Amino acid sequence: MIRQAKGKTPRRPPPKKPSSNQKDPVGVYCRVRPLGGEDEECCIEVISSTTIQLHAPEGFKTNRNGEYKETQCSFKKVFGVSVSQRELFEYVAKPLVDDLIHGKNGLLFTYGVTGSGKTFTMTGSPGQGGLLPRSLDMIFNTIGPYQAKRYVFKTDDKNGMDVQSEVDALLERQRRENNLPAPKATPSRQKLDPEIADMIKPEEAYKADGMDEDSSYSIFVSYIEIYNNYIYDLLEENQEDAIKPKWNGGGTPVRQNTEFIPPQSKILREDQNHNMYVSGCMEVEVKSAEEAFQVFWRGQKKRKIANTRLNRESSRSHSVFIIKLAQAPLDADGDNILQDKSQVNVSQLCLVDLAGSERTGRTGAEGTRIREAGNINQSLLTLRTCIEILRENQMCGTNKMVPYRDSKVTHLFKNYFDGEGKVKMVVCVNPKADDYEETLLVMRFAEMTQEVEIARPVDRPICGFTPGRRNRNQAFKEELSRKLEERGGPVDRDVPSVITHLVHSLPPLPSSELTDPHDDITLPRLIETLQSRHRIRQMMIEEYNKAANMMKSMLQELDSNLISKDNFIHEQNGKLFEKDKVIQTNKAEIERLEKKTKMQEHKIDILQKTTKIYEDDKRSLRQELETREQRLHRELSEKRRMEQRMHGVVSDTQHKWEKECERRVNAMQLEMQNKLWVKDEKLKQLKAIVTESKTPGRPDPPPRQTQPQPQPQRPSREERLPAKRSASPSPVPTATPVRPLHRRSRSAGGEKWVDHKPASSLDLGTVLQPVIPNAIQVSAPSEKALSKCDRYVLTHQEVASDGEIQTKLIKGEVIKTRGGGQAVQFTDIETLKQELTTVSSRKRKSSEGTPASGDRTDGAWTDVETRCSVAVEMRAGSNMGPGFEHHGITKRRKP
Secondary structure: OOOOOOOOOOOOOOOOOOOOOOEEEOEEEEEEOOOOOOOOOEOEEEOOOOEEEEEOOOOOOOOOOOOOOEEEEEOOEEEOOOOOHHHHHHHOOHHHHHHHHOOOEEEEEEEEEOOOOHHHHHOEEOOEEOHHHHHHHHHHHHHHHHEOOOOOEEEOOOOOEEEOOHHHHHHHHHHHHHHOOOOOOOOOHHHOOOOOOOOOOHHHOOOOOOOOOOEEEEEEEEEEEEEOOEEEEOOOOOOOOOOOOOEOOOOOEOOOOOOOOOOOOEOEEEOOOOOEEEOOOOOEEEOOHHHHHHHHHHHHOOOOEEOOOOOOOEEOOEEEEEEEEEEEEEOOOOOOEOOOHHHOEEEEEEEEEOOOEOOHHHHOOOOHHHHHHHHHHHHHHHHHHHHHHHHHHHHHOOOOOOOHHHOHHHHHOHHHHHHHEEEEEEEEEOOEHHHHHHHHHHHHHHHHHOOOEEEOOOOOOOOOOOOOHHHHHHHHHHHHHHHHHHHOOOOOOOHHHHHHHHHHHOOOOOOOOOOOOOOOOHHHHHHHHHHHHHHHHHHHHHHHHHHHHHHHHHHHHHHHHHHHHHHHHHHHHHHHHHHHHHHHHHHHHHHHHHHHHHHHHHHHHHHHHHHHHHHHHHHHHHHHHHHHHHHHHHHHHHHHHHHHHHHHHHHHHHHHHHHHHHHHHHHHHHHHHHHHHHHHHHHHHHHHHHHHOOOOOOOOOOOOOOOOOOOOOOOOHHHHOOOOOOOOOOOOOOEOOOOOOOOOOOOOOOOOEEEEOOOOOOOOOOOOOOOOOOEEEEOOOOHHHHHHOOEEEEEEEEEOOOOOEEEEEEEEEEEEOOOOOEEEEEEEEEEEEOOOOOOOOOOOOOOOOOOOOOOOOHHHOOOHHHHHOOEEEEOOOOOOOOOOOOOOOOOOOOO
16 A cells, blocks of 8 residues: 655745845955064055055965965955054944944954954953944943833843833832842942943944934843854853762762763744744843943853963854844823834844964864864854855855855854845954965955845834824923922912911901891991901001011021121131042042052953963973973883894894805805816816927827826815806806907997997007997097997906906996986996916916905906996986096895
8 A cells, every 4th residue: 555645844934024126245344453573574564445465474485486476455444553443433333333223233243363353353452442342332322311111121032022011110120129139239330340441431432313212222132152163141140150060869969070060052043033043042131331341241251262372362262242222112192112012123233253263283272272273163164155155146146055054153143144134344364474374365255255245124114103202292291390380389388277277266257237227236246346356456466576576586696696607607618628629639549549459450360360371381381391201201211122122133134144144255265166176177278289289290298207296186076066157147258369360249239339438548459359330439428429329338458467458348238217317237247358378377367256365356247246236327417528437336235
């Protein structure tokens, strides 16, 4: 039964985003840091505001012909060594902060070799704040009056933002404050770390223009690092836990276990808008630039750094500081924030400090440092590959897949390259000659990055409410409070009560109704009552006047006392003014001493860090020295053992060769004795033939010998044994002029010969003269003659032991050498010797053997092995003139 294949669930299509046909290239800027020392060689020159030129250092050849090559690179803007941090911020980061406030995203990289100034460009130092603190300062200078209260905006842990009412925010604020162990003081400039204090001067502050005043804003920051291709949150409180033991099932710690529990790595997720974010990353809401930078510095101290040969505090990870701006419009009345999540706009600015590319050979990295450098270089290589494929897709119209997922850096920021915001890069370079090769690669990558275009982000939709709501609401509240103060003043509020009390203290008026014109009771009663009220009124007036006079006297007395007190106060004010001057002077002195104390503390911290670094270096160098000493001792002991072993081998070999030489000498002596005996027998036979040829008739009988002649002693059986024949032919015997006929030399052949006859040769006028046809006769060998011939013969004359001159023909073959010249390899020797018959002494030919003593002369090269191992080499271009001596070099034979 065949099952039907299940179809794959189709992936949810991404939300349609408004496309933008306008594209902007990646903005690449170059910053050149100053040289560390005046005696260092500089390989970078700033030609103009957009171009730099690279000079190859001494000893570095870039072309095959050995010439120096100069390379020019162009950027959007080049910042020389004299450019300040403020100018760099104006050109690079200020436009990105403007886009952030207007609801657009931005990404800023710092890229370069280790020690090129990336961290200084991003962070800066006291008095010279970098791009990050200046960006924070500009953001809070702009949105300061329009910030929402804390916890009005709240993250939803899915890269989104919720908005809640001020009442809910107040309740959450109270709940969190109650959960805290102790209330934290508001961060201020006086309580900042001395290393980050006074980053930005007040006159260098910036403020964005054209912001929406009818919205409320809130800033959230997060700080992560990518170390060995893992993502870690630098703002977690338990980021660097102490060494904790592992616990077994019984609830007791395992003994002898001090393994470090590493922090947990974060993972990347995709939100509903297909934007990448770090899941579980801590986002802190900040309300001032000082507080935000304090949060950054708290995470900066946890960043992975190490001491290498190129940089004392080399960054071993990529750090990413994310500034997230949440803004929501006010309602129609301009009083409260609109409670609609869809109207909340979130924009973010990512400031990335990439770790420097490096070569392990130059940094001297070992162990963990090699693995860190490999991961850093691999992530940077993935970034280059993504940029190359993006450029190829845009320029060639291809649709290759960009490998964003090969590295956490590229995977996190892939939305920016797809058109979610502007991308800028600051390339930091060090002009010293040692970094020339790495700087050249960085320049090529930077120029290639400029050719990549990013889609321009679209503007966020405008809210439909009437603009200017906040200002109108504020003006209405001010006018209302002013009118309330005018109508309900506290001065006239007690007057009616006093009047009512006085009226009730007077006697009441009687009834004054008249019913009869002759009524005499009502009017007198009314008159009496009025008179009583008049008397009471007079009494009240008198009492009032008395009280007024008393009050007047009291006021006069108080006035006199006040005047005296005023005089006293004036006198005391004079003294106080003098005291104030002293206090101001003391305050100025205290401020100066505090600044000096901070500076000294900063220096002490730097010195302590430097001391720690030097102590670590000393410890590592001491360990390395001990290791090398141990290695040296091992090598010395190994060398001694090797010398003893080689000494034994040499002595054994020497003893072996001595025995071999002794054996060969004995064999040669035996062979020479046998040859000498054979020649003696031949000479005896020849003498008998010559003696018989003197008498034409019957030969005379031998004379009677009175004394017995000694019989020739026949050699023993061992002596009669023939000598071992060599593999090569035996030497030619000595030629003797028997008949006056021309005998052709054995060297005549079909080859072409070089007949070398030195100018010092003598013509003996003998019958046997060597005649070589088709030969080139020369008095001294030359390169030209040897290149035309195949064979070589040298006529050599020397004085024999009997005083006669003998002639030797030394023959050889001309061969070509690897160096392009010619060499002569000797193969045979012919000896021509003239003997007189009148000489009574028997002469032994040199070709018959060597003396028994073993002494050899130049004419003793009769055996084939000696003849074939003698050669003379002619090199190309050599000039050989008369008087050149031919030296026979005997090849070393194997034992």
